[in-house]
């Protein structure tokens with residue numbers, strides 16, 4: 523996709539007036555979100571605030587009642603076909619018993635571009651190998667995906683997005699059930715991917731980690747309550763709006779991992 527000289531590139535994510543209902547449940551209400559290239563954006567909100575619904579909407583897996591979603595200035599379907607976007611659902615949204623190996627799953631990231639034959643060429647296999655190397659999973663490449671630890675499973679998805687050269691990573695709670703050391707490793711990896719010009723939208727309940735990981739943050743509660751620099755978004759007033767009242771001695775800099783209502 524080329525941008526004419528003098529014009530700003532299309533936003534990576536352009537969500538306008540997005541409203542999603544499940545029957546009587548209003549999950550997203552008039553949500554707007556713009557994300558520029560080369561940014562890590564943290565998506566923060568209490569359980570049930572609509573984070574996963576926003577991810578599935580960005581992947582075109584839901585039909586909204588109102589509003590629009592564009593990725594890279596084009597339709598979601600086009601962006602997916604071109605391999606521009608990669609999605610890591612929450613762990614429970616994946617069938618880990620499926621009889622595929624780590625390297626099979628990473629190779630699946632290339633399917634969108636390969637068409638119906640889905641036959642990996644030498645260059646594709648090299649991309650899979652490089653991606654596995656980058657996330658430190660080369661030695662586990664033949665293992666069935668169900669035989670991995672929680673942290674390793676998350677890294678498989680990151681490797682898949684690297685192999686397909688996705689420019690937007692949608693990560694739904696990648697740090698859930700991951701120990702501190704793995705979280706640090708993954709944080710460094712995401713920053714390196716950002717520094718290569720990729721964008722990352724990442725939901726997390728680890729508020730204390732947001733200022734280090736994220737260039738910007740979105741506070742969601744059916745609607746976007748705040749969006750901007752993490753220090754401006756993670757204020758007491760905003761967190762109280764999103765999570766309910768917090769203990770008085772908690773400054774945003776010392777924000778808890780699990781405020782009221784978060785797991």
Ligand SMILES: Nc1ncnc2c1ncn2[C@@H]1O[C@H](COP(=O)(O)OP(=O)(O)OP(=O)(O)O)[C@@H](O)[C@H]1O
Pocket residue numbers: 544545547548549567568569570571572573574575576
């Ligand atoms: N398939 C569904 N059918 C009916 N209601 C749903 C469905 N999926 C989600 N919801 C409801 O929509 C709202 C938003 O849910 P969503 O899963 O998007 O929240 P979330 O912020 O991702 O939550 P969590 O932090 O627990 O993952 C909630 O009220 C939820 O109960």
